[in-house]
Amino acid sequence: MSLEGMIREMASEARKAARGMRRVERPQKDAALGLMAAGLKERRAEIKRENAKDVSMAREGGLSSAMIDRLTLTDKVIDEMAAGLQEIAALPDPVGQVTGMWKRPNGLQVGRVRIPLGVIGFIYESRPNVTVDAAGLCLKSGNAVILKGGSEALRSNLILAEILSKALADSGLPEKAVQVIPTTDREALTYLLQMEEQIDLIIPRGGEGLIRFVAAHSRIPVLKHYKGVCHVYVDEEADLTLASDICYNAKVQRPGVCNAMETMLVHESISGKFLPAMARRFRDAGVEIRGCPKTLALVPGAKAAVEADWPAEFLDLILAVKVVSSMEEALDHIEKYGSNHTEAIVTTNYDRGRRFLAEVDSSVVLINASTRFNDGFQLGLGAEIGISTSKLHAFGPMGLEELTTTKFIVYGSGQVRT
Amino acid sequence: MSLEGMIREMASEARKAARGMRRVERPQKDAALGLMAAGLKERRAEIKRENAKDVSMAREGGLSSAMIDRLTLTDKVIDEMAAGLQEIAALPDPVGQVTGMWKRPNGLQVGRVRIPLGVIGFIYESRPNVTVDAAGLCLKSGNAVILKGGSEALRSNLILAEILSKALADSGLPEKAVQVIPTTDREALTYLLQMEEQIDLIIPRGGEGLIRFVAAHSRIPVLKHYKGVCHVYVDEEADLTLASDICYNAKVQRPGVCNAMETMLVHESISGKFLPAMARRFRDAGVEIRGCPKTLALVPGAKAAVEADWPAEFLDLILAVKVVSSMEEALDHIEKYGSNHTEAIVTTNYDRGRRFLAEVDSSVVLINASTRFNDGFQLGLGAEIGISTSKLHAFGPMGLEELTTTKFIVYGSGQVRT
Numbered sequence: 001m002s003l004e005g006m007i008r009e010m011a012s013e014a015r016k017a018a019r020g021m022r023r024v025e026r027p028q029k030d031a032a033l034g035l036m037a038a039g040l041k042e043r044r045a046e047i048k049r050e051n052a053k054d055v056s057m058a059r060e061g062g063l064s065s066a067m068i069d070r071l072t073l074t075d076k077v078i079d080e081m082a083a084g085l086q087e088i089a090a091l092p093d094p095v096g097q098v099t100g101m102w103k104r105p106n107g108l109q110v111g112r113v114r115i116p117l118g119v120i121g122f123i124y125e126s127r128p129n130v131t132v133d134a135a136g137l138c139l140k141s142g143n144a145v146i147l148k149g150g151s152e153a154l155r156s157n158l159i160l161a162e163i164l165s166k167a168l169a170d171s172g173l174p175e176k177a178v179q180v181i182p183t184t185d186r187e188a189l190t191y192l193l194q195m196e197e198q199i200d201l202i203i204p205r206g207g208e209g210l211i212r213f214v215a216a217h218s219r220i221p222v223l224k225h226y227k228g229v230c231h232v233y234v235d236e237e238a239d240l241t242l243a244s245d246i247c248y249n250a251k252v253q254r255p256g257v258c259n260a261m262e263t264m265l266v267h268e269s270i271s272g273k274f275l276p277a278m279a280r281r282f283r284d285a286g287v288e289i290r291g292c293p294k295t296l297a298l299v300p301g302a303k304a305a306v307e308a309d310w311p312a313e314f315l316d317l318i319l320a321v322k323v324v325s326s327m328e329e330a331l332d333h334i335e336k337y338g339s340n341h342t343e344a345i346v347t348t349n350y351d352r353g354r355r356f357l358a359e360v361d362s363s364v365v366l367i368n369a370s371t372r373f374n375d376g377f378q379l380g381l382g383a384e385i386g387i388s389t390s391k392l393h394a395f396g397p398m399g400l401e402e403l404t405t406t407k408f409i410v411y412g413s414g415q416v417r418t
Numbered sequence: 419m420s421l422e423g424m425i426r427e428m429a430s431e432a433r434k435a436a437r438g439m440r441r442v443e444r445p446q447k448d449a450a451l452g453l454m455a456a457g458l459k460e461r462r463a464e465i466k467r468e469n470a471k472d473v474s475m476a477r478e479g480g481l482s483s484a485m486i487d488r489l490t491l492t493d494k495v496i497d498e499m500a501a502g503l504q505e506i507a508a509l510p511d512p513v514g515q516v517t518g519m520w521k522r523p524n525g526l527q528v529g530r531v532r533i534p535l536g537v538i539g540f541i542y543e544s545r546p547n548v549t550v551d552a553a554g555l556c557l558k559s560g561n562a563v564i565l566k567g568g569s570e571a572l573r574s575n576l577i578l579a580e581i582l583s584k585a586l587a588d589s590g591l592p593e594k595a596v597q598v599i600p601t602t603d604r605e606a607l608t609y610l611l612q613m614e615e616q617i618d619l620i621i622p623r624g625g626e627g628l629i630r631f632v633a634a635h636s637r638i639p640v641l642k643h644y645k646g647v648c649h650v651y652v653d654e655e656a657d658l659t660l661a662s663d664i665c666y667n668a669k670v671q672r673p674g675v676c677n678a679m680e681t682m683l684v685h686e687s688i689s690g691k692f693l694p695a696m697a698r699r700f701r702d703a704g705v706e707i708r709g710c711p712k713t714l715a716l717v718p719g720a721k722a723a724v725e726a727d728w729p730a731e732f733l734d735l736i737l738a739v740k741v742v743s744s745m746e747e748a749l750d751h752i753e754k755y756g757s758n759h760t761e762a763i764v765t766t767n768y769d770r771g772r773r774f775l776a777e778v779d780s781s782v783v784l785i786n787a788s789t790r791f792n793d794g795f796q797l798g799l800g801a802e803i804g805i806s807t808s809k810l811h812a813f814g815p816m817g818l819e820e821l822t823t824t825k826f827i828v829y830g831s832g833q834v835r836t
Contacts, residue, residue, distance in 0.1 A: 019753060023777055102798055108787060110797050117809050118779070200809050215614075221639060221810040242832040249834035335437060357827050359441055361536070369526060369830025378835070379528050379826060380520055391535050391618050391823040392639040393811040405809040408797060409775050412787025414660040416667035417796070 003183065007191040010146055010179050011198035014119045017174035018144040022116060026093040028171060029140055033089040035167035036136070037082035043163055044078050050159040051128065058152045070127050071153055081132040088136040091382045094401045095142045109411040114404045116142030118200040121192055123148045123214055125206035128156040134203075135164050135178045137385050141403035144177040146199070148192065150206075151184030158182055193218040203398075205386050223394060223402075225387045227313040228258030228341035230371040233330040233356070235347035236267040240274050242368060243346040247278060249370040250344070252285045256315045258387065259342050259364075259374040263310065263320040265330040268294065271323045275299055279321075287317045294323035310337040327352055331359055338362065340389050342374040363389060363396030421601065425609040428564055428597050429616035432537045435592035436562040440534060444511040446589060447558055451507040453585035454554070455500035461581055462496050468577040469546070476570045488545050489571055499550040506554040509800045512819045513560045527829040532822045534560030536618040539610055541566045541632055543624035546574040552621075553582050553596045555803050559821035562595040564617070566610065568624075569602030576600055611636040623804055641812060641820075643805045645731040646676030646759035648789040651748040651774070653765035654685040658692050660786060661764040665696060667788040668762070670703045674733045676805065677760050677782075677792040681728065681738040683748040686712070689741045693717055697739075705735045712741035728755040745770055749777055756780060758807050760792040781807060781814030 001009070040047065051073040058068050094114050101111035120143050122134045131147055138145035149157040161180035169175040181188050193202065196219040203223050204214040211224050232250055234243045250261035266275055271294065279289055279299040289295070290305040302321070309320045310333070324330045334343055344366040345356040353367045364374040374397060376384025381399030388394040394402040419427070458465065469491040476486050512532050519529035538561050540552045549565055556563035567575045579598035587593040599606050611620065614637045621641050622632040629642050650668055652661045668679035684693055689712065697707055697717040707713070708723040720739070727738040728751070742748045752761055762784040763774040771785045782792040792815065794802025799817030806812040812820040 019779070022779065104796070104798055108791065108797075115779070215637070219633070221808065223810075239832075245832060245834055253835055361437070361440065361533070362825065364826040364828060366828040366830055369828055369833040370835055372835040373526065373828060373830075373833065374826075378522070379526075379828070380522055390639065392641075395823045396826050405813045407780065408782040408792075408814050410782060410784040410787055410791060410797070412784055412791075414657075414663060415787040415791065416663055417671055417788055417790040 003185060003187055004191045007181070007188055008195065010181065011119070011192070011195040013176040014144040014146050014179060015198045017176040018116065018118045020174040021139075021142045021144060021177055024142065024173060028173065029093065029142070030089040032139060032167055032171035032173050033085045033136055035170055036132075036164050037085040039163040039167050040078055040082045040085075040132070040160075043159075044075065047073055047078060047156070047159055047163075050155040054153055054155045061152070063152065067152070071156070073128060073156060077129055081129050084129075084133055085136045088140050088383060091140065091400060093140065094404045099406055106415050107413060108415050111409050112406040113409055114401070115407050117403055117405055118143060119198060120145045120403065121148070121199045121202045121220065122146070123189065123202065123204040123206070123210065125150040125210055128153045128160060130205065131157045131160045131180065132164070134385060135161075137383055137400060137403060139168075139177060141400045143403055144174070146179050146181065146192065148181045148189055154182070154184055189214075190217055193220060196220050203386055221392070223386065223388045223390070223398065225258065225341075225389045227339050228260070228389075229262050229311060229313050229337060229339040230259060230342040230344075230374075231263045231265055231330075231334050231338060232261050232344045232346065232371060233265040233324075233327070233334075234267060234270070234274060235327065235345055235349060235352055236269045237349040237352070238267075238270065238274075238346040239348055240270065243274065244278055244281060246344065246346055246368070246370050248281055248285070250372055251282065251287060251319050252317070253370075253372055255317050257372075258313070259371050260315070261319065261371050262312060262314055263322065263333075263337070265333060266295075266321065266323050267327070267330075268323050268325045271295075271298060275321070275323070282319065285317070287319050290318065290320050292322040295321045298323075313339070327356070331356075334360060334362075341387070342366070342371040344369060344371050363387065421603060421605055422609045425599070425606055426613065428599065429537070429610070429613040431594040432562040432564050432597060433616045435594040436534065436536045438592040439557075439560045439562055439595055442560065442591060446591065447511065447560070448507040450557060450585055450589035450591050451503045451554055453588055454550075454582050455503040457581040457585050458496055458500045458503075458550070458578075461577075462493065465491055465496060465574070465577055465581075468573040472571055472573045479570070481570060485570070489574070491546060491574060495547055499547050502547075502551055503554045506558050506801060509558065509818060511558065512822045517824055524833050525831060526833050529827050530824040531827055532819070533825050535821060535823055536561060537616060538563045538821065539566070539617050539620045539638065540564070541607065541620065541622040541624070541628065543568040543628055546571045546578060548623065549575045549578045549598065550582070552803060553579075555801055555818060555821060557586075557591075557595060559818045561821055562592070564597050564599065564610065566599045566607055572600070572602055607632075608635055611638060614638050621804055639810070641804065641806045641808070641816065643676065643759075643807045645757050646678070646807075647680050647729055647731050647755060647757040648677060648760040648762075648792075649681050649683055649748075649752050649756060650679050650762045650764065650789060651683040651742075651745070651752075652685060652688065652692060653745065653763055653767060653770055654687045655767040655770070656685075656688065656692075656764040657766055658688065661692065662696055662699060664762065664764055664786065664788050666699055666703070668790055669700065669705060669737050670735070671788075671790055673735050675790075676731075677789050678733070679737065679789050680730060680732055681740065681751075681755070683751060684713075684739065684741050685745070685748075686741050686743045689713075689716060693739070693741070700737065703735070705737050707737055707739055709739040710741055713739045716741075731757070745774070749774075752778060752780075759805070760784070760789040762787060762789050781805065
């Protein structure tokens with residue numbers, strides 16, 4: 001069979017499986033998640049054997065040790081994957097939830113009910129544990145999923161998918177509801193992205209290159225997240241101790257993630273009091289500061305920021321700092337350079353806090369809290385399959401609900417239109 | 419300026435206008451809608467003069483009289499456009515609505531609030547009154563809109579846009595929140611569809627050709643609706659009088675629209691009693707029946723259906739009819755040939771009604787009511803900007819809410835992540 005034929009066949013099997021998943025009730029889905037978790041633990045020797053082949057190829061291929069760390073499935077990672085599936089089983093089932101129901105003057109009773117999206121294509125890099133996470137979330141929300149992981153994790157992903165499919169079959173669910181594309185050929189991805197009749201949604205997770213490739217080639221809707229250029233604005237009426245803790249946490253606690261702060265905006269009137277001490281705290285944590293001219297005057301040893309620093313996602317211990325003369329200037333800066341991801345204000349002023357929340361066009365906007373809270377678990381969604389920075393369908397962290405849509409149901413008693 | 423430069427400039431102006439629209443409260447939007455309505459009435463002579471130029475060009479170009487009818491702006495159509503804007507003003511404002519709020523164990527108060535999508539590109543054919551409708555709905559939902567109508571309506575659309583923009587400016591709102599692309603060049607559309615940084619959503623409305631063109635060329639998310647191949651299934655336990663009225667209404671009341679019935683599925687056990695009389699009623703209304711072999715045996719004079727009739731959207735007084743031996747067969751037929759648009763069952767059986775609602779994967783599923791109710795006004799959304807048959811963001815009729823998204827707002831008191 002040609003590569004295109006194989007992808008078409010997989011998409012068509014996924015569509016059939018999705019139809020089967022539509023009518024499955026929660027206990028059966030939770031039982032399957034439990035069997036999946038048990039399967040991972042029971043077959044851990046097999047998983048580690050296949051994973052070791054991936055790891056040894058990766059070593060030969062000269063992958064960085066960080067990449068090899070992410071690729072390696074230890075007993076601890078396998079236990080965590082199993083625990084993750086159990087946590088998904090414990091979450092409420094979004095499918096079947098009636099989000100509203102009302103009566104029309106002609107007696108029609110109209111409601112909206114949550115249904116699965118259908119077939120989801122999930123494209124990701126490295127980390128084979130994402131295979132299990134994504135499959136669990138798609139199953140719980142009643143969807144079928146086709147997974148395309150990084151080529152360096154192919155053998156690991158295939159054994160994981162085999163275990164997951166077996167658990168589906170053993171629970172009486174369609175085993176093709178979870179499929180991994182069994183090739184490293186990038187053409188397979190291009191074919192997948194054309195199957196708009198069979199696939200309802202594409203979710204890419206990985207570097208900006210992968211996401212731009214997917215967005216450029218897909219005929220299917222894509223929920224994507226390019227980058228997080230997150231700002232904290234320290235207002236003239238901020239509590240400066242609180243501001244220091246929030247900014248420090250937002251930059252230093254985990255600098256390599258999308259919800260870390262990349263630019264700090266400081267109101268001029270408190271900059272003399274706030275910036276020098278803040279900069280010392282950052283310096284002690286190894287943070288390099290790239291400042292505007294006013295920042296440089298207050299922070300000896302800081303580098304001068306260049307234009308490219310303002311829209312940069314450093315993902316590292318580097319911070320751009322700008323002193324602004326008003327909140328308007330901060331809002332304009334965020335509008336120009338921000339990525340609609342996460343922005344925070346630190347203030348004790350009621351009106352400016354309210355205005356910041358209203359006017360900043362980002363998926364998560366916070367008052368007096370760290371940008372690091374843009375996360376499905378932290379915000380209380382229970383799980384997270386990714387973060388969307390485009391506004392269609394989902395804006396911000398995506399949980400189980402975001403893997404569903406609603407249809408209208410109508411109870412009539414013979415109504416016709418006149 | 420080059421065509422591409424012009425489109426880029428328009429998109430950039432729209433983005434700026436969208437930022438201005440974000441903070442506008444309801445009274446100001448409703449006042450602008452009122453001024454727009456007044457402007458249309460006051461300047462009706464100008465509108466008719468510009469429209470007459472379009473109509474005369476269309477006549478010279480040999481457009482069909484039906485097309486010319488749709489193009490012509492009479493006093494009645496102008497009054498209806500103005501009344502439509504007043505109706506939009508009377509609808510509730512979706513922006514700012516808090517769809518949920520909860521507290522996290524660490525004290526963070528997390529909520530979701532409705533916000534405008536931003537910039538919408540609206541692509542449509544013929545009918546200049548759609549210009550006014552779409553602009554009104556986008557304004558009320560706090561969005562900026564770029565409109566690209568049919569080339570035959572260019573002069574009409576430009577004068578309408580001028581009147582709408584003036585009303586925006588007179589209300590203190592950004593006048594670039596409504597813009598019409600001032601050219602008939604199709605390249606303009608291609609450029610528009612590339613402006614993914616500036617435009618958040620594309621809504622095409624028109625024939626399947628236009629919609630496929632837009633879907634194939636857009637880098638921006640598209641809410642689309644290819645076609646409506648709607649089914650009514652008459653169950654073995656249907657009330658046959660009610661079934662006859664519903665099927666008649668679904669086919670005959672307005673056959674040229676997307677929510678009209680195209681295929682009727684009839685359970686075998688009542689087909690002998692139901693079909694001959696139903697067919698006579700259809701024949702009297704001029705409906706051509708294309709039936710399966712069992713239908714042909716019961717309906718003398720019916721044509722034999724060919725394979726191409728089952729997925730066909732006739733948009734005419736033509737009906738495909740199939741006798742099925744079970745509801746499963748009806749469900750399979752809908753799964754294979756349906757368009758996820760609108761499906762209805764006629765039955766007095768509780769379990770089968772419930773199962774049909776649950777299993778049919780269409781945007782609107784009805785029990786004992788006509789398919790013609792798939793419509794934003796009829797279902798109680800108050801207005802309609804289109805119908806989506808893809809599941810992302812909106813599935814089914816789209817009202818004002820579907821022109822918004824939600825962002826997360828977080829009230830903290832110094833929380834950081836540990």
